[in-house]
Amino acid sequence: MNVPMHRFNYTKLTREQIGQKLKSTESGPECVSGFSDALSGKSLKIVTENGPVLDYRFKSKNMLTLTENGGSKVKAGYGALTLKQVVFFSHMIPGEQKGYNVFIDLDTNLVTVFEVWLSSEKKEKTLRDVEFMLDNREVQREIYFGYVEVAGEKPPEKRHHLTNRIEGKGIHWKQDTGVETLELYASVVSTNFVELTRHADNLSYCSPSDYVLVNDNMFIYDRTECEFSGIFTLFVADLFTKTQAGVRLGFNEKDELEYYMFRGTGKVVGQLAYLEGFGDHGTKPIVAQAADDPQTPGKGQRLVYRPVRDFKYMSDEEVHQAALKSTIAFPDGETSPMAGNNMPFTDMLAGKEFILRYDNGGPVRHYKILDRYKLKYMEEGENRWHEEPYRAYEGDEKLVFFSHMLTDSKPRASVQVALDLMNGLTTCIHSQMGTEYFGNETSYYAIFGVAEMDGLNPPRYMRHELTDELVGHSFAWSYNDNLTAMHLYTAPKSAAWTIFTETQALGAQWCSPCIFVKLRDKVYIYATNEEACNGNELVFLINRNVSHDCGFSFNGKEHGVTLNVVGAIGRHLGRFDILDFYGPRA
């Protein structure tokens, strides 16, 4: 698949279509590795807190009967796998669009049950108060903690529970199906994952997740690809042996049903720092969906960021008409919430005149910098100067990063320019309104070149270059003292941002394709458009030496086009060792 998941137009499957496709689940899941017969011939009564009582009789290793809450007996196919002392079995209920996935810890008799269902017909409200129905294909889940009832014995006192112990960990998994996935558990309610075999571009995506602690080295994990295919992945993992046993349920991009169990082996690729208080073990769920969600805190509630539901489509022409009414550069200055901790502006270009000449027939721009905030530029071949406001930072010693609009451009465009006054190298991020999906998204590209300026003798061959040096790194960026997010540079062309909760746990996430440019040792440009989100472009100069970034935002909406400043103080949270997983595969 080479269409990004956030761009793919997944079919709106009907309840009937889903019901028809689920018939094949009545005989149970498939599994490449073969099933365990650990439960054959056994009977289990599972008691859950705030959930069902499940009476199971396992007639064989692939057929069971179930009685829910003392109701009528149901016969279903199932599959079971073991991982150390944990037995995991999965089944759907014939004739219904729901099933159970049960993890039994034979050492403790503790049980975690994932009830799953499709065609939820659940209503939610977006952050802008728009009510919508969840897609039928989006697998829902509810987690119940409980135990196996043993005649004559008291129920165990403890339960499995949610955890933040996995937060910040990354694992490369290879399933027995051959599927390889990089999973970066950078939030307590979400996952960054990269499909290394299913997708062509090594882009990362974010999906809501749950993390349950079984014991010190084992955990249960799920991920539902909400806003994408809606498919559900669930497994138990052992971090001592780096092995997993799990299930995948749902519909892929071809609308094919996937219902199979798998085993896998993994490699821990790193651990980011997590910033909760030391007494906070992450046992409480974060389920604060939109406050006026009509069904809060209904069954299956989870925190899902669905930004595109509030993103109103505008055509290229609509955006341009808005831009003609209002194109503003730097309206907020230092008062922007995204610039409270910005780097200071510099006037080190004031009074200078220079030419920036970009390679391969790229633009050649002549500049006269009038003062700290105003410049004139002229494209080579033009005979008149354009005066524009600009803002400039000294991002590193004598390395200037500045931005301005391109006058009267259609589509509206701006440039973010790194100009190295020590070696004459320059990079221009050309930013303009519009993608092939939305007129009110932004697109960008990097061009490289040199400066012609008194006192500079730029190289003939050396240039700034695209880089993957930041891949795997993570920073907490505090834009102001009330707004901190974590960036995780997940792949050479992809990055994610995650917002901290009040307790400094990492919560909601989104991600987008991006580019990285190396300017100097430990000094980079990171540029991204918040795709299928709000269309904003952000272009940062990241200086790892001072753990600070500075930059610009560029966007267009109904009210017009705006170029603004952004910047944050950073804390390096660690790095995943993942670079070797990327690159073209034969």
Place this chain on the structure above:
Amino acid sequence: MDTGKPRSTPDNHPGHPDKARRSFMWKAGAGMSALLAASVPGIARAVTNNDGKRAADIESLADQVAVLENEKEIRRLYKTYESLLAKGNYEEISSLFANDGEVVFGGDIFKGRKEGIDQLYCNQFRSGSNGKKISPRQEIPPDMGEHTDTVEIMQDRKTASARFAYSIQVGEPIISNSSLVEMARLQGEGIVKWRESGTCNVSFTKNMKDNTWKIQRLEYLKMS
């Protein structure tokens, strides 16, 4: 003894029984009426005589008890108000106010239950998660604590005024089109929060139909 505007402080409030209780017993003597005796069983045996002076004392005492009961109700009403704020149950707050009640907050007046008070709490307060009671800062003078709380019942027994120290969380939503702010809102955050302390001056009126107190006017006077 001025029973028209008795000032209640923690030292003579029923919640702090020692001093108030001793004073109460001395004043009651042995002439308490049967009615009062029924409501104060612990001193029932003392009520045996019925001369005029004692009857007046008893009347005065009954009056004081009524005042104390009213004070207690008013304190309870204010506690309920604080509790609703702390829990974020903003939509229930206006029911504590008189129909023509008003609130002064941040220099603005919000008048009327529906058009003013509901607007203030359900919109402005909710969006900033305002009102959660928090401990005062160290630098706040010691007299800014509960010791300054007072309740005065007016002679007509239909109106009252009170002063309560407050220290609450105040917040304002961050205004930005950034996805970070949206994500924070998804988690119930995205708010710039600060602490505000001062005095809350409240006037009350009694609804004579159901004999319940309502808040007539509530004004936050910020000190820090």
